[in-house]
Amino acid sequence: MDGERAVSTEPSESTAVVRGRDLVRRYEWGAAGLFGDDAPPAVRAVDGVSIAIRGGEMVGIAGPSGSGKSTLLHLLAGLDLPTAGTVTLAGTDTADYGERGRARLRLEHVGVVFQRFHLLPALSARANVALPLVELGEPKSRRRERATELLEAVGLGDRVTHRPGRLSGGEQQRVAIARSLATEPDLIVADEPTGELDSETGERVLSALGDVADDRAVVLASHDEQALAVCDRRVPLRDGKRADDERDADGTGG
Amino acid sequence: MxxxxxxxxxxxxxxxxxxxxxxxxxxxxxxxxxxxxxxxxxxxxxxxxxxxxSESVVASEETDYWIVPEESNVQSLAVSTGSVQLGDVHRASAHIGADDRVEYAVPVLLELVPVADAVTGEREYVLVAGVVSRPEAELLGLSLRPLTPGDPHYANGSYDGPRTGEAILNEAGATSLNASAGTTLESPRAPNRSFSVVNVSAGGTSTAFGTVPVAVVHLSELQAVTGSAAGDQADQILVSTDDRSVRGSLERSYPRTTVVRSNGLAAQRVSTSNLxxxxxxxxxxxxxxxxxxxxxxxxxxxxxxxxxxxxxxxxxxxxxxxxxxxxxxxxxxxxxxxxxxxxxxxxxxxxxxxxxxxxxxxxxxxxxxxxxxxxxxxxxxxxxxxxxxxxxxxxxxxxxxxxxxxx
Structure with a gap:
């Protein structure tokens, strides 16, 4: 919320739901040319960032475009692997898993909210929310029950059979939030969740996210001050590094 | 999964x-x-x-099953003769016909036979079907009633019974041979075995290219003309029955044959016909x-x-x-x-x-x-x-x- 909290509340090793330690994500574009041209320089999208987030905490990753917010979010959610450093999610190092294992890890432990909602247009709101439960192999009755319950929790109990095309942007994002909670994950990552919404609608969506997050860890990447203002703590990034440089001796800020 | x-x-x-x-x-x-x-x-x-x-099918509404050689390679009607044949067909048909469930079983031999035009003497090819006649049966759209019942010339395999020389023509056959009831038909293949037209019928069988000239004669008399008498050969046996349980008996009656129901014949023909x-x-x-x-x-x-x-x-x-x-x-x-x-x-x-x-x-x-x-x-x-x-x-x-x- 405020600057004081932002630098003082990184959780300890034992209480963190997700922890990134000395994270580096380097992208290399192409190789050296046939005629001795130099290879293009590698880009360090994330450069030595350590971060830890505990349950019940909403952390905002702030920074301008190109500062590495989304890349850090991908690493924490197990969507990508760091070039160096480790991400510990649900007690395990994400690098220990192959793609299938990380998909399962995300399914069970991470809820994802996208900037552009990414609901399947052919399916109803309820079917969209129930998607992760399909992968879990839940029976249909259980899927319907859980999805309806979540849609009611985000204030869309009267829209369960509506397709995304018949919902407003704010409603679609609330459906996406409900979907992110379907498997009761420990961590919710949201990449610019208000990026496609007007400020009033964005406020409602963030309020819904805060209401349903309960004791889950929420990481929100945004350059929207309104979105960052609702976070318990913010981690500013600049050029792939933490701009607050608040790491303590063990490098985690804990 | x-x-x-x-x-x-x-x-x-x-x-x-x-x-x-x-x-x-x-x-x-x-x-x-x-x-x-x-x-x-x-x-x-x-x-x-x-x-x-389907053109190769000797079909009639009364026929329920066809017994055909397993390796039959019948193509279209025009080229359906000269294929793998069944043997000892008179005895086999009589055996099948003796079953109480079977109304009748008729062996059929199909041959393209050159026949002299009654007026000009020119050679015309006619599809000749040889059958053991049953008055109630129909073949290639022609009723067999005008033929003497049975197959007198066969005479239990001795082929020395009385020769009827009877032939039924369809209209296309009569037209192409300039024949009518009473006309004598001769084939260059067997000059001393003439046939007499006993009836010209409006029925017949059609292909995509028009109605085929058809003649129906007694089986043994056709066998004698074409040389199929030695093994008592025919192309297929038509079986009329109201009882579907007869199929099993039919399948057992002849080794290396296929029994086809009327509604499956065309499909069976597709699977065994080259073209x-x-x-x-x-x-x-x-x-x-x-x-x-x-x-x-x-x-x-x-x-x-x-x-x-x-x-x-x-x-x-x-x-x-x-x-x-x-x-x-x-x-x-x-x-x-x-x-x-x-x-x-x-x-x-x-x-x-x-x-x-x-x-x-x-x-x-x-x-x-x-x-x-x-x-x-x-x-x-x-x-x-x-x-x-x-x-x-x-x-x-x-x-x-x-x-x-x-x-």
Missing amino acids: GFRRLGALAALAVRRVLGRFRTSPARVSMSTVGVALAVGLMVSVTAISLGLA PLAIAVSGAATAVLVGVLFVATLMGLAVSGDSESLGALAAIGLSRRSRSVLVAVETVTVAVLGGACGLVLGMLGIVAINGAGRATLGLEPVATFDPLLVGLAAGVALLIGVLGAVYPVLLSRRTSPLEVLSR
Whole structure:
């Protein structure tokens, strides 16, 4: 919320739901040319960032475009692997898993909210929310029950059979939030969740996210001050590094 | 992957496909139309091949079963003679006919025989059918009533019984030979064995090329002309019965023969006849090729266009295998929908082909519908779906969840 909290509340090793330690994500574009041209320089999208987030905490990753917010979010959610450093999610190092294992890890432990909602247009709101439960192999009755319950929790109990095309942007994002909670994950990552919404609608969506997050860890990447203002703590990034440089001796800020 | 998850993913895929007809119908409709055209074409072509194959059938409404040689290679009616034959047919037919459940069993020998024109003496080829006559039976559209019942010349295999020399002609035969009732017919193949026309009938059998000149005579008398008497040979045995349980007995009565029900004869002929089989196989192969190219290309484009959704599914935890199942079932669903439309198109095609043939050339139905075509269309559509799914599935496997989060 405020600057004081932002630098003082990184959780300890034992209480963190997700922890990134000395994270580096380097992208290399192409190789050296046939005629001795130099290879293009590698880009360090994330450069030595350590971060830890505990349950019940909403952390905002702030920074301008190109500062590495989304890349850090991908690493924490197990969507990508760091070039160096480790991400510990649900007690395990994400690098220990192959793609299938990380998909399962995300399914069970991470809820994802996208900037552009990414609901399947052919399916109803309820079917969209129930998607992760399909992968879990839940029976249909259980899927319907859980999805309806979540849609009611985000204030869309009267829209369960509506397709995304018949919902407003704010409603679609609330459906996406409900979907992110379907498997009761420990961590919710949201990449610019208000990026496609007007400020009033964005406020409602963030309020819904805060209401349903309960004791889950929420990481929100945004350059929207309104979105960052609702976070318990913010981690500013600049050029792939933490701009607050608040790491303590063990490098985690804990 | 558990059954429940597989079922749920399949249901999801079907809903996505049906939903696309509402939300973004262009590609999915094009894919469906592509398969429909391919399957429709195949159904029409196969119906024509069935029509061609049916021409070799010595059919009548009273006939319920045909016993034909297992390796029969009968083609169209015009070239159906000279194929693998059954032997000892008089005794076998009598044995089958002795069964209380069988109304009658008639052996039939088909031969193209040169017959001298009654006026000019010119040689004309006539399809001659040799039968053991039954007054109640009908052959090639001609009633056998005018022939003396039985086969007197056979005389228990001695071929020294009284020779009737009776022949029934259809109108096409009478016209081409300038013959009428009472005319004597002679064949250059057996100058001393003439036949006398006892009746000219309006019936007959037609092909796509018009009505065939047909003569029906006693079996043993035809065998004597063509040299088939040695093994008492014939092409097929027609069986009339009201009792379906007789089929088992028929199958046991002759080793290395095939017993075909009347409604399965055309399809059986397609499977054992070179020309119709070649047409049918070409039709199916073309349909599969065209269908697969259509479906693979358009569903591939659909997958590329839908990479954001697939990436989102990957991001929320759907495994690569689940996404592959989703795309594969979607492709198969499109192909099956196309197959159903194609079947309807094909049936309309059959009606159109037959209508055009009748209106322009006065031909009898050229294309024949068989219930088997429904199964064939479904099978080909399924095959198109399965083969066409390979490319979209490979494309979908390259989708990364990072693609959507970055947008």
